[in-house]
Amino acid sequence: MEVLAPKPMETLAAVLCFLVLLLVLTRRLLPRINRVLEQRVDAIEGRRERAETLLQEARETREALERQLAEARHEAARSRQRAQEEGAELMARLRAEGLRERQALLARADRELSAERVRAEAELRGDVVTLAVTLAGRLVGESVEDVARNEAVIERFLAELGPRPVGPARPD
Template identity: 55%
Template sequence: MVTFAVVFACMARVLLPRINNVLDERRDATEGQVERAEQLSREAGEVLARYREEIAAARHEAARLRQEALEQGTELIAGIRAEGLREREAMVVEAQARLAADRAIAETELRGDIVSLATELAGRLVGEPLEGVADSEVVDRFFADLDARSAAGSH
């Protein structure tokens, strides 16, 4: 028993403090890892929150840009449409002016041809040339009367 007590006392003095030191070191290491894991978890949560905020801000910015692009596209289409209408109106006015000018030229040419043909036909009917009649007031009155009838008929 004495031997047992001596061996136990030596072990209690030498081995027991070493065992307690190893157990304390393991406990500290385990608790440190838990604390580090908790800190990493908190940091990961903060990073995730910032990431979600950035994603929300990016989505908001993308929606704003889409809306802005849509508004600009609408404005461009309206501007192009207005420009097209202005060009069309200018082309219509120009075409109408050309038609009026062509019509006036055609009327003048036709009146000259009508006068010469009518004079020639009248000369054949009468049996003598009637060249002087083509420049007379009769022709002018005839065309003035014709213009007045066509103006009254169009209204």
């Protein structure tokens, strides 16, 4: 049993070494360890506080951007509405202008048609006179020489008929 029984000198040396080691640890090493731990805690807490600050700033920035985005959407909607109103107004103006141009074209076409009718009627009157004289000459069997007198008779006859309505002939 000698192996299990410690010798007093060895026990005293072990206790003294333990006390020296404990003294070195408590005087030198533990303050350094505590300082490092405190610095780490401060760093971690500081980072957490900075992270919370940054997170709050990010939230505020996000809210500001969302407000700006909402304002931009409202402005875009107003712009679209204005563009639609201006487009409708422009369409109405163009439609009215087109109707005015159409009326002007129709009026000009009517004037031109009337002028063309008058010119055609004048040509036909001259041709009718010539044909009437030729036909009269054939019916009579002789040449009708006095064309000027015949023209006066034909003109008087046409004048007695009166003006004829211009337009398409209706079958009666």
